[in-house]
Amino acid sequence: MYVYDEYDQRIVEDRVKQFRDQTRRYLAGELSGEEFRPLRLQNGLYIQRFAPMLRVAVPYGLMSSAQVRMMAKIARDYDKGYAHISTRQNVQFNWPDLEDVPDILAELATVQMHAIQTSGNCIRNTTTDQFAGVAKDELIDPRPWCEIIRQWSTFHPEFTHLPRKFKIAVNGAVSDRAAIEVHDIGLEAVQNAAGELGFRVSVGGGLGRTPIVGSFINEFLPWQHLISYLDAILRVYNRYGRRDNKYKARIKILVKALTPEVFAERVDAEWAHLKDGPTTLTEAEVARVAAHFIDPAYAALADQDAALAQLDAEHPGFARWRQRNTFAHKRPGYVAVTLSLKPTGVAPGDVTDKQLDAIADLADRYSFGEVRNSHNQNIILADVEQAQLFTLWGELRENGFATPNVGLLTDIICCPGGDFCSLANAKSIPIAEAIQRRFDDLDYLFDIGNIDLNISGCMNACGHHHVGHIGILGVDKKGQEFYQVSLGGSAGRDASLAQILGPSFAEADMADVIDKIIKVYVEQRTDEESFLDTFRRVGVDPFKERVYAANH
Amino acid sequence: MQRIIKNGQVLDETWHLLPKDATLDGISNCDDLIVPLALWREHAHALKARDGGLGVWLEAGEEIEEIADQLDNFQVIALNFPAFTDGRHCSSAYLLRTRYGYKGEVRAIGDVLRDQLLSYQRVGFDAFALRADKDPLDALKAFEEFSEVYQASADQPQPLFRRRA
Numbered sequence: 001m002y003v004y005d006e007y008d009q010r011i012v013e014d015r016v017k018q019f020r021d022q023t024r025r026y027l028a029g030e031l032s033g034e035e036f037r038p039l040r041l042q043n044g045l046y047i048q049r050f051a052p053m054l055r056v057a058v059p060y061g062l063m064s065s066a067q068v069r070m071m072a073k074i075a076r077d078y079d080k081g082y083a084h085i086s087t088r089q090n091v092q093f094n095w096p097d098l099e100d101v102p103d104i105l106a107e108l109a110t111v112q113m114h115a116i117q118t119s120g121n122c123i124r125n126t127t128t129d130q131f132a133g134v135a136k137d138e139l140i141d142p143r144p145w146c147e148i149i150r151q152w153s154t155f156h157p158e159f160t161h162l163p164r165k166f167k168i169a170v171n172g173a174v175s176d177r178a179a180i181e182v183h184d185i186g187l188e189a190v191q192n193a194a195g196e197l198g199f200r201v202s203v204g205g206g207l208g209r210t211p212i213v214g215s216f217i218n219e220f221l222p223w224q225h226l227i228s229y230l231d232a233i234l235r236v237y238n239r240y241g242r243r244d245n246k247y248k249a250r251i252k253i254l255v256k257a258l259t260p261e262v263f264a265e266r267v268d269a270e271w272a273h274l275k276d277g278p279t280t281l282t283e284a285e286v287a288r289v290a291a292h293f294i295d296p297a298y299a300a301l302a303d304q305d306a307a308l309a310q311l312d313a314e315h316p317g318f319a320r321w322r323q324r325n326t327f328a329h330k331r332p333g334y335v336a337v338t339l340s341l342k343p344t345g346v347a348p349g350d351v352t353d354k355q356l357d358a359i360a361d362l363a364d365r366y367s368f369g370e371v372r373n374s375h376n377q378n379i380i381l382a383d384v385e386q387a388q389l390f391t392l393w394g395e396l397r398e399n400g401f402a403t404p405n406v407g408l409l410t411d412i413i414c415c416p417g418g419d420f421c422s423l424a425n426a427k428s429i430p431i432a433e434a435i436q437r438r439f440d441d442l443d444y445l446f447d448i449g450n451i452d453l454n455i456s457g458c459m460n461a462c463g464h465h466h467v468g469h470i471g472i473l474g475v476d477k478k479g480q481e482f483y484q485v486s487l488g489g490s491a492g493r494d495a496s497l498a499q500i501l502g503p504s505f506a507e508a509d510m511a512d513v514i515d516k517i518i519k520v521y522v523e524q525r526t527d528e529e530s531f532l533d534t535f536r537r538v539g540v541d542p543f544k545e546r547v548y549a550a551n552h
Numbered sequence: 553m554q555r556i557i558k559n560g561q562v563l564d565e566t567w568h569l570l571p572k573d574a575t576l577d578g579i580s581n582c583d584d585l586i587v588p589l590a591l592w593r594e595h596a597h598a599l600k601a602r603d604g605g606l607g608v609w610l611e612a613g614e615e616i617e618e619i620a621d622q623l624d625n626f627q628v629i630a631l632n633f634p635a636f637t638d639g640r641h642c643s644s645a646y647l648l649r650t651r652y653g654y655k656g657e658v659r660a661i662g663d664v665l666r667d668q669l670l671s672y673q674r675v676g677f678d679a680f681a682l683r684a685d686k687d688p689l690d691a692l693k694a695f696e697e698f699s700e701v702y703q704a705s706a707d708q709p710q711p712l713f714r715r716r717a
């Protein structure tokens with residue numbers, strides 16, 4: 001993974017000092033709350049329901065075991081003993097004291113971490129595929145490009161006060177596991193006819209109040225021009241994005257108002273001035289950064305198909321886990337393993353300090369000392385030897401990470417909702433739990449197959465409900481919590497937004513409603529058809545009829 | 553008397569910033585004036601004929617392109633921040649310096665606070681009229697807070713990746 005040089009380290013340390021002084025000035029009354037607000041937000045510090053929430057940046061989701069141990073330490077020393085993996089691959093702490101945040105940042109800096117630009121109206125953490133660098137369907141490893149973008153965006157002086165937050169995602173594979181089309185900018189690696197590398201560029205995707213799938217405005221941007229082109233997009237947005245209404249301030253609204261074609265022309269006109277200037281990327285810089293992401297010292301191994309099949313036969317639990325929680329690796333003899341953070345009864349994405357220490361230890365012993373956070377709020381050990389899979393499974397079971405539900409109905413993406421978030425209209429964690437309890441029969445879960453169930457506690461869509469195959473949105477009706485259900489969303493390639501099923505439901509009905517939806521699918525599906533396929537074929541009506549049918 | 557930060561020093565202000573609805577009435581011939589864009593648009597000829605110094609100021613929504621071919625007339629271009637959270641003029645200053653080659657003073661006015669000064673300086677501002685309730689001497693510390701930067705901007709045309717040892 002990327003290792004700081006003296007420049008990177010100095011920038012982060014200078015930032016710690018700067019924020020320490022800003023916090024001091026705020027506490028001393030030299031800075032008003034209003035003046036301090038964007039400063040703390042650009043450092044990932046929210047004021048929440050019970051306490052501040054601190055969002056620590058995990059660039060493109062990648063952490064070393066030393067960094068994971070630091071997360072454990074912070075959870076223990078400054079929080080109530082747990083941390084939360086967010087849908088943007090970052091780590092959040094729900095209970096730190098404001099006064100402690102400078103010390104937390106100082107500790108983070110010792111392991112090359114920070115909380116820079118994890119919130120606020122600036123360029124946020126760039127995200128990517130949790131299987132970057134190991135996936136078989138990869139054209140390029142996106143991580144060096146994410147790191148190049150990280151450096152460009154860190155304290156970019158022109159773009160620290162944008163109209164609204166700004167998120168970039170990069171995909172290097174055939175499948176899209178980075179949800180690039182629902183980001184402000186999505187970058188997809190492509191090759192032209194001459195075999196040269198470039199990026200296909202989408203702009204104006206995003207969720208929230210006005211969910212929009214992005215539009216591709218450039219089919220092939222040669223890699224050398226990545227930064228100058230990003231500068232051009234951001235400049236057009238900074239100058240012409242709406243600032244009169246925060247709900248209309250995101251780039252998606254500007255792209256929609258101008259049309260993607262006109263927006264692209266504006267970007268091209270701006271880019272014409274920047275192209276081939278000093279920000280043009282050099283082979284040397286790309287090679288320098290890429291050198292941090294070369295393959296670890298893989299052993300020359302063979303695939304263990306027969307041995308694993310034997311273990312499967314002897315241990316059905318192992319077979320089930322292997323089927324759901326492992327992912328094919330580009331190297332023979334290796335496999336990527338997802339640690340499920342979604343056992344029933346735990347808030348999706350929550351991990352305790354002890355579990356984090358255990359993960360760091362497992363990463364050291366099984367996966368070259370590295371882990372990745374996924375936008376589905378799970379943690380991945382990307383480089384596990386197949387021959388060690390069975391022992392690893394045993395250790396994961398002991399630590400509560402072996403729930404064999406990755407990609408299944410109970411692998412729910414869920415925002416903190418009314419339990420923690422001051423913006424919530426309704427709780428989301430108890431809804432996730434009720435559904436997990438209802439679908440506790442593993443055979444049935446496996447039979448239902450791949451399904452994304454996403455829950456948000458309000459329109460801000462932190463739980464990505466618009467792009468869930470099933471989405472649940474907390475709504476407020478005369479002070480009562482209700483839940484609106486939508487179907488047919490997808491965050492993958494050719495992303496789609498879900499359609500609202502109809503009037504919303506009370507909390508107590510939610511598990512039943514999901515149950516009915518699943519029954520319709522099971523009845524209607526043809527062989528091998530996933531929930532999403534069936535929905536796309538039969539449409540919303542059969543689901544609507546069943547769910548809203550009079551009870552008899 | 554108001555003081556401003558100019559090139560890293562606190563100086564007494566000598567320019568008069570005319571309000572948005574200013575007219576030519578009562579304008580003295582010799583004062584150094586920063587006039588609103590509307591007045592410049594309407595009375596460029598008369599303003600140029602004066603003996604005093606001339607500057608112009610733009611609202612956050614006024615585009616720098618409006619004056620890009622008239623820059624020779626101004627010793628000062630002031631860019632107004634209606635709120636410190638409104639970063640539009642960071643792009644304007646950058647364009648003034650890098651695209652339009654403006655060499656005179658580029659001044660930040662309006663809701664100008666210490667914690668934004670460093671990035672303002674990076675994009676090309678060299679003068680800062682801090683919000684009246686803030687201490688410019690204290691604000692000078694902002695320029696010392698970082699010793700290295702990643703990106704190219706008006707102050708540093710080479711990104712760090714071209715400068716790394």
Ligand code: HEM
Nearest residue numbers: 086087088182206207208209415416420421423460461462
């Ligand atoms: C608890 C404090 C939180 C607050 C106050 C908060 C606030 C917000 C707000 C205001 C938005 C809407 C922004 C917009 O549409 O312009 C948003 C969107 C979002 N948040 Fe959060 N959030 C919180 C926690 C989280 C958590 C825990 C996650 C991940 C699990 C998360 C991930 C996201 C994502 C992915 C979006 C949607 C981005 C998009 O529109 O493209 N947030 N959040």
Ligand code: SF4
Nearest residue numbers: 415421424457458462
């Ligand atoms: S979706 Fe709403 S309730 Fe959930 S975390 Fe985001 S802002 Fe809070």
